Amino acid sequence: MPRFEMIAFDADDTLWHTERLYTHTQTKFKQLLAHYHRPEWIEERLYQTELQNLEHFGYGIKAFALSMIETAVELTEGRISGGDIQRIIGWAREMLAAEVELLEHVAETLAGLAERYLLMLLTKGDLLDQETKIERSGLALYFRYIEIVSDKRRASYERLLQRYDIAPERFLMVGNSLRSDILPVLAIGASAVYVPNEFTWLHEAAEPPAGQPGYYELEHLGLLPALLNDLEGR
Amino acid sequence: MPRFEMIAFDADDTLWHTERLYTHTQTKFKQLLAHYHRPEWIEERLYQTELQNLEHFGYGIKAFALSMIETAVELTEGRISGGDIQRIIGWAREMLAAEVELLEHVAETLAGLAERYLLMLLTKGDLLDQETKIERSGLALYFRYIEIVSDKRRASYERLLQRYDIAPERFLMVGNSLRSDILPVLAIGASAVYVPNEFTWLHEAAEPPAGQPGYYELEHLGLLPALLNDLEGR
Numbered sequence: 001m002p003r004f005e006m007i008a009f010d011a012d013d014t015l016w017h018t019e020r021l022y023t024h025t026q027t028k029f030k031q032l033l034a035h036y037h038r039p040e041w042i043e044e045r046l047y048q049t050e051l052q053n054l055e056h057f058g059y060g061i062k063a064f065a066l067s068m069i070e071t072a073v074e075l076t077e078g079r080i081s082g083g084d085i086q087r088i089i090g091w092a093r094e095m096l097a098a099e100v101e102l103l104e105h106v107a108e109t110l111a112g113l114a115e116r117y118l119l120m121l122l123t124k125g126d127l128l129d130q131e132t133k134i135e136r137s138g139l140a141l142y143f144r145y146i147e148i149v150s151d152k153r154r155a156s157y158e159r160l161l162q163r164y165d166i167a168p169e170r171f172l173m174v175g176n177s178l179r180s181d182i183l184p185v186l187a188i189g190a191s192a193v194y195v196p197n198e199f200t201w202l203h204e205a206a207e208p209p210a211g212q213p214g215y216y217e218l219e220h221l222g223l224l225p226a227l228l229n230d231l232e233g234r
Numbered sequence: 235m236p237r238f239e240m241i242a243f244d245a246d247d248t249l250w251h252t253e254r255l256y257t258h259t260q261t262k263f264k265q266l267l268a269h270y271h272r273p274e275w276i277e278e279r280l281y282q283t284e285l286q287n288l289e290h291f292g293y294g295i296k297a298f299a300l301s302m303i304e305t306a307v308e309l310t311e312g313r314i315s316g317g318d319i320q321r322i323i324g325w326a327r328e329m330l331a332a333e334v335e336l337l338e339h340v341a342e343t344l345a346g347l348a349e350r351y352l353l354m355l356l357t358k359g360d361l362l363d364q365e366t367k368i369e370r371s372g373l374a375l376y377f378r379y380i381e382i383v384s385d386k387r388r389a390s391y392e393r394l395l396q397r398y399d400i401a402p403e404r405f406l407m408v409g410n411s412l413r414s415d416i417l418p419v420l421a422i423g424a425s426a427v428y429v430p431n432e433f434t435w436l437h438e439a440a441e442p443p444a445g446q447p448g449y450y451e452l453e454h455l456g457l458l459p460a461l462l463n464d465l466e467g468r
Contacts, residue, residue, distance in 0.1 A: 056330040058362035062296040069303060070323050073316035082312025085319060089304050096290040127361045128292035128384040150362040 010175030011123035019199035046071045060126035065092035100136045105222030110142040120145040152180040177204035244409030245357035253433035280305045294360035299326035339456030348376040386414040411438035
């Protein structure tokens, strides 16, 4: 019996590029408001607005758009033009329709692992946006289960494992967010593989828990099968 | 063995009030733009914008807010003030934080049925918004399964029944939307109980399929146990 019964993968910036879409839009946003403020200050205010809105608006592109609009009104003291507001909403629509670009090694790694393990795709964000991305990614066939959740905290993982009747020591999570994919998973006694991505939202950052049991770090997803072979003692 | 193995309930305007929140906000929106246009025209333009945005933004309050902002910019030819844009975003936040008000007969009906049937809550909209409403409603304990989906079409129901391994003739759906809760359910050969609500979004309207096998209509949820007794031949 393999050591892990289920391997769950985060999606955004673990399987496909996402954050650079946000970064790119944020650059345009800073240009839009360049007459009013310094880019650093715009970025800081947008981040604070996003954090304040998280409780009600949650994650995802629609929440990001509403936070951009709110920040634009605030930073221009209401002088932002209707055309610029339209532009921001247009960016949101473009982001939602953007092509899904897989990260390197993803497709062949999943294809190989799907033959030996039960794979789950476990992501947070807007339901419709995530569903259409999964569909367009061409990866859906490798996943036995797809779960889109509103947040990834310790309690979310506990509920998930309970629902699928899986012991924590037989669960492995793979993702690029220390805050969402790694720390809460280690906290319940499961294992987690951190695959850093150069673009990661500040909010998802944390100190890597180096040396903690069950914690592994890989440079890219292509190295996962070899790590699993090691862990399984093959 | 009871005839139905699973009874699924829509949430918004089947278990608790929702659409009147939208209607109320829409009234404020029409007042906001009263200097520019007639209320009927504002309503018509907002509805068209919502329909156009459905594909990318999906259902829910964040999508509604973005559509209101877009409509306001369009109908004022960009002259909408930053303060008014802030006001619209504030309405969205209020809607997301609004108290969950149950419809009549809901709590006692669910409590009774939960003893005899497997109950599912099956709703569409924003993930986080629906989750917090379910939590605040106090009804979560009656539902064995909770599914939040991005759309309720024929294929969504087919996938759902397949996943839970339930034959269509043993599935009953209860809801206030002919378009989402009733017609696609009858189309796959399952049964559906339509409980009309005085506030129902135009987009969810359709012709009641009177006389179609498996179709039932009730004035309120309190009448459901008696209908089930009839159908079960008790």
